[in-house]
Amino acid sequence: MKKRKSDLTFLEKVVRNRVLLFMCLPAVIFFFMFNYMPLPGIYVAFVKYNYRDGIFGSKFIGLDNFKFLATSGQLWTLTKNTILYNLAFIILGNMLAVFVAILLNEMQSKWFKKVSQTILFLPYFISQVLVGLLVFNLLNYDTGFVNGILSSLGMERWQPYSDPNVWPVLMVVIYLWQQTGYNSVVYFASIMGIDGEMMEAAKVDGANGFQRIRYIILPSLKPTIVILLLFALGGIVKGNFGLFYNIVGSNPILYPTTDIIETFVYRSTVQSFNFSTASAVGFYQSVVGFVIVMTVNYIVKKIEPDYSLF
Amino acid sequence: MKRKLAAVLLATSMVAGLTACGGSDAPAADDGTVADEDAAADEGTTADEGTAADEGAAAADSGDPWADVDTSEHVVITYMTTGDTPSGTKEKYDEMMAKLNEILTEKVNAELDINFISWTDYLSNYNLTLARMDGTVDLVGTASDWLDAWPNAKNGAFLELSEDMLKKYAPKTWESIPAENWELCKYNGEIYLMPEDNYAQWVNHGFTYRLDWAKEAGLENGVHSWEDLTTYFRYVKETYPDIIPWDSDGTQYATMVGGWISSHSNYVAIDGINSGAMWGGTKDDLYTVYSPYMTDTDSLVEFAKMMKEWDEIGVWQTDVLNNTAATNRDDYRVGKVAAEQHHTQTWTDLVSKTPANTIYQDDADAASGFFWFGEEAKNLTALSITHGAMAISAGSANPERALMVYDLLRNDPECYKLFCYGVEGVSYEITDDGLRTTPEGYNQDTDNINGTTNYWWGRNDDLEIRDASRDWDTIDALYAEYDGLKIEYPYGQFVAEVDAIQAQIQNINQIHEQYMKQIAFGKYAGTAEEIVAEYQAALEGAGINDVTAELQRQFDGLYK
Numbered sequence: 001m002k003k004r005k006s007d008l009t010f011l012e013k014v015v016r017n018r019v020l021l022f023m024c025l026p027a028v029i030f031f032f033m034f035n036y037m038p039l040p041g042i043y044v045a046f047v048k049y050n051y052r053d054g055i056f057g058s059k060f061i062g063l064d065n066f067k068f069l070a071t072s073g074q075l076w077t078l079t080k081n082t083i084l085y086n087l088a089f090i091i092l093g094n095m096l097a098v099f100v101a102i103l104l105n106e107m108q109s110k111w112f113k114k115v116s117q118t119i120l121f122l123p124y125f126i127s128q129v130l131v132g133l134l135v136f137n138l139l140n141y142d143t144g145f146v147n148g149i150l151s152s153l154g155m156e157r158w159q160p161y162s163d164p165n166v167w168p169v170l171m172v173v174i175y176l177w178q179q180t181g182y183n184s185v186v187y188f189a190s191i192m193g194i195d196g197e198m199m200e201a202a203k204v205d206g207a208n209g210f211q212r213i214r215y216i217i218l219p220s221l222k223p224t225i226v227i228l229l230l231f232a233l234g235g236i237v238k239g240n241f242g243l244f245y246n247i248v249g250s251n252p253i254l255y256p257t258t259d260i261i262e263t264f265v266y267r268s269t270v271q272s273f274n275f276s277t278a279s280a281v282g283f284y285q286s287v288v289g290f291v292i293v294m295t296v297n298y299i300v301k302k303i304e305p306d307y308s309l310f
Numbered sequence: 311m312k313r314k315l316a317a318v319l320l321a322t323s324m325v326a327g328l329t330a331c332g333g334s335d336a337p338a339a340d341d342g343t344v345a346d347e348d349a350a351a352d353e354g355t356t357a358d359e360g361t362a363a364d365e366g367a368a369a370a371d372s373g374d375p376w377a378d379v380d381t382s383e384h385v386v387i388t389y390m391t392t393g394d395t396p397s398g399t400k401e402k403y404d405e406m407m408a409k410l411n412e413i414l415t416e417k418v419n420a421e422l423d424i425n426f427i428s429w430t431d432y433l434s435n436y437n438l439t440l441a442r443m444d445g446t447v448d449l450v451g452t453a454s455d456w457l458d459a460w461p462n463a464k465n466g467a468f469l470e471l472s473e474d475m476l477k478k479y480a481p482k483t484w485e486s487i488p489a490e491n492w493e494l495c496k497y498n499g500e501i502y503l504m505p506e507d508n509y510a511q512w513v514n515h516g517f518t519y520r521l522d523w524a525k526e527a528g529l530e531n532g533v534h535s536w537e538d539l540t541t542y543f544r545y546v547k548e549t550y551p552d553i554i555p556w557d558s559d560g561t562q563y564a565t566m567v568g569g570w571i572s573s574h575s576n577y578v579a580i581d582g583i584n585s586g587a588m589w590g591g592t593k594d595d596l597y598t599v600y601s602p603y604m605t606d607t608d609s610l611v612e613f614a615k616m617m618k619e620w621d622e623i624g625v626w627q628t629d630v631l632n633n634t635a636a637t638n639r640d641d642y643r644v645g646k647v648a649a650e651q652h653h654t655q656t657w658t659d660l661v662s663k664t665p666a667n668t669i670y671q672d673d674a675d676a677a678s679g680f681f682w683f684g685e686e687a688k689n690l691t692a693l694s695i696t697h698g699a700m701a702i703s704a705g706s707a708n709p710e711r712a713l714m715v716y717d718l719l720r721n722d723p724e725c726y727k728l729f730c731y732g733v734e735g736v737s738y739e740i741t742d743d744g745l746r747t748t749p750e751g752y753n754q755d756t757d758n759i760n761g762t763t764n765y766w767w768g769r770n771d772d773l774e775i776r777d778a779s780r781d782w783d784t785i786d787a788l789y790a791e792y793d794g795l796k797i798e799y800p801y802g803q804f805v806a807e808v809d810a811i812q813a814q815i816q817n818i819n820q821i822h823e824q825y826m827k828q829i830a831f832g833k834y835a836g837t838a839e840e841i842v843a844e845y846q847a848a849l850e851g852a853g854i855n856d857v858t859a860e861l862q863r864q865f866d867g868l869y870k
Binding site for chain 1: 431433434437438440441443458461464465466467560627628629631632634704809812813814816817819820823824825827828833851852853
């Protein structure tokens with residue numbers, strides 16, 4: 001089968017797969033319009049942008065726009081913070097999502113399943129701004145809910161906004177609270193797609209619930225997990241600005257553990273409105289992201305060629 | 311094979327999506343800017359050719375300065391200002407705009423629309439709107455010190471206003487502004503701004519405080535130094551435990567330290583380089599550039615210590631740095647806080663027994679004093695005339711008509727009063743002494759227009775009507791004191807070229823925020839000496855000395 005296919009010319013292949021290709025078309029057009037057509041705009045990262053001259057008419061200044069990031073002396077800390085947070089988000093997020101999806105799948109009562117899915121899903125729709133306010137009202141020292149309870153129990157008040165060390169945990173918890181419901185949907189859907197006969201066969205063979213999860217569901221989810229991980233890794237240098245900015249705000253006490261590339265760049269450039277430096281930073285993040293995707297994909301390919309992207 | 315092909319496509323598009331994110335806002339901003347600008351410039355020069363004979367004849371005898379301008383097409387002129395869209399007063403606002411537009415239509419066949427850039431992230435949104443250059447805005451309220459007037463002029467956002475254009479389309483404005491003031495609105499020999507140069511106001515910052523409480527605290531003459539403030543805050547915190555002395559938010563750090571420095575030195579800051587105004591000269595030696603943030607180490611250490619003391623007193627809330635929802639000024643009006651840090655203009659409101667300031671109704675003894683930054687060193691610089699100015703967007707399709715509308719808003723008494731105070735008899739009334747008061751049945755929450763159109767770019771003392779509710783005796787006394795001490799803003803002609811030092815300035819901004827926030831709210835770990843040393847080392851690492859040297863070089867070019 002493989003051999004025969006590779007003998008075909010490109011045109012023959014196109015004709016043979018016309019229906020599939022036709023179905024791809026909307027996505028291809030979408031990506032072309034929104035991801036490929038703006039690509040030349042990257043050039044703005046290399047010019048001194050002037051509103052009237054436009055991107056390609058503005059003066060070319062080479063790598064000057066990258067200078068501020070490189071000379072800040074913070075590039076390493078920022079990249080490290082960004083990547084570590086994203087790693088925690090990706091790994092814990094996916095693990096929890098798989099776990100939740102399996103739990104949902106095992107639930108017998110349909111009503112209970114729907115209700116819990118909805119409740120899990122709900123935080124996803126709350127704007128980050130509100131999440132930030134919510135967290136502040138829970139945790140702040142003078143009037144926060146948590147501190148209200150602590151002091152009424154006669155315990156010492158807690159000062160999270162003056163303690164950088166608690167934030168890595170807090171950020172991850174907040175992220176998981178917000179995203180797990182959404183992330184679990186994909187896994188839940190692929191569990192739904194597992195052949196029912198396999199499950200029944202396992203049942204007949206006497207496999208209990210845990211064994212079915214261990215030997216059927218998890219292996220069936222593996223390709224989905226790997227692909228989602230690979231996708232997520234591409235964005236690993238892109239920080240979640242909304243989350244960090246709204247929750248940490250610009251409280252410099254917390255910067256050592258919460259400052260990511262986005263928030264740093266925002267603070268540095270918000271005063272000097274500048275498309276070019278912003279694009280330069282975006283470009284830097286994309287290049288690093290590209291390198292990471294390629295590397296990880298290469299590793300995956302070595303280990304399990306079937307699961308690699310390309 | 312097919313799967314592989316699809317996967318490659320998918321992966322590349324994903325990576326491309328990532329890269330495009332950074333650059334994608336730029337192409338959108340770019341479309342058709344060049345064409346627009348050309349068209350605008352053309353119109354500027356050719357408009358007088360089509361003298362529209364019939365209209366000219368009709369209007370000639372009324373002394374209309376624009377008799378020979380073709381205004382046959384009705385246009386909408388959009389004026390962009392920072393501030394929030396009126397909500398409670400919406401009805402009266404609409405009514406006022408309808409009346410104003412009637413007049414504008416009659417006089418120049420145009421109507422005005424206001425594009426409010428709300429205060430949340432105003433600077434980014436303001437600049438983004440300007441960058442669109444698609445004719446979204448015509449008149450742009452701007453400022454050289456707080457709204458990026460010069461960077462925008464350099465970026466090509468503003469239209470060059472030729473003398474002929476100004477004479478023709480904004481004749482009254484042209485005449486009323488003296489030549490030396492026009493000089494201060496030029497960059498590279500071109501006029502970009504129309505300054506608000508005939509409006510007395512003081513926007514030097516300081517603390518408005520409760521004079522009655524200061525007296526209780528033993529400060530008989532009120533607060534006249536930072537040390538007095540410490541005494542005052544300590545007293546308030548001890549005596550009125552329910553009151554937060556000053557419910558600040560974290561953004562006030564730059565004004566605080568700036569105020570401290572002008573109170574303890576002869577520093578005169580250069581506007582518009584960064585929001586910290588970290589470079590300048592001294593009163594005795596105006597044209598030698600330095601940064602007090604690097605040189606005045608002892609003073610900064612003292613500042614850090616005092617702010618730590620304030621923090622321990624409990625002047626502000628413990629989580630002040632995360633406090634973004636402070637409503638301190640309104641809280642001051644109703645007596646929930648004991649101080650407000652803002653400029654003199656705000657104090658003139660807070661000191662007056664207006665209906666909104668209920669502290670004066672609740673407590674007959676209540677009074678407000680003002681401790682201005684610089685008082686101790688008698689260091690006061692008058693406002694630059696481009697603290698408020700109007701520019702024309704280079705993307706405007708109707709720059710001539712925009713100028714005509716501005717000329718009316720600035721100089722025509724009828725338009726001015728409507729725009730600044732609303733409809734007479736509804737939103738204001740004029741007393742027998744010629745002061746402005748509120749009519750019977752007036753409700754501040756629904757009827758007020760004054761201050762809601764945010765017209766800070768063309769107010770005119772010839773047409774201003776003083777507000778009867780303001781405490782003018784007190785205010786005039788302070789103004790007189792100021793006038794005796796002030797020096798004029800010395801750097802009006804200086805527009806810094808920052809391209810070569812942009813990276814340094816960006817990093818300095820970041821460092822200033824990161825460290826000064828901790829210093830100014832006493833939230834640093836370790837000693838005051840250590841944090842100031844760390845701050846200065848970071849500034850030096852970011853290249854603050856290069857910036858100083860570069861500014862000196864540019865100063866030498868201009869002033870020597």
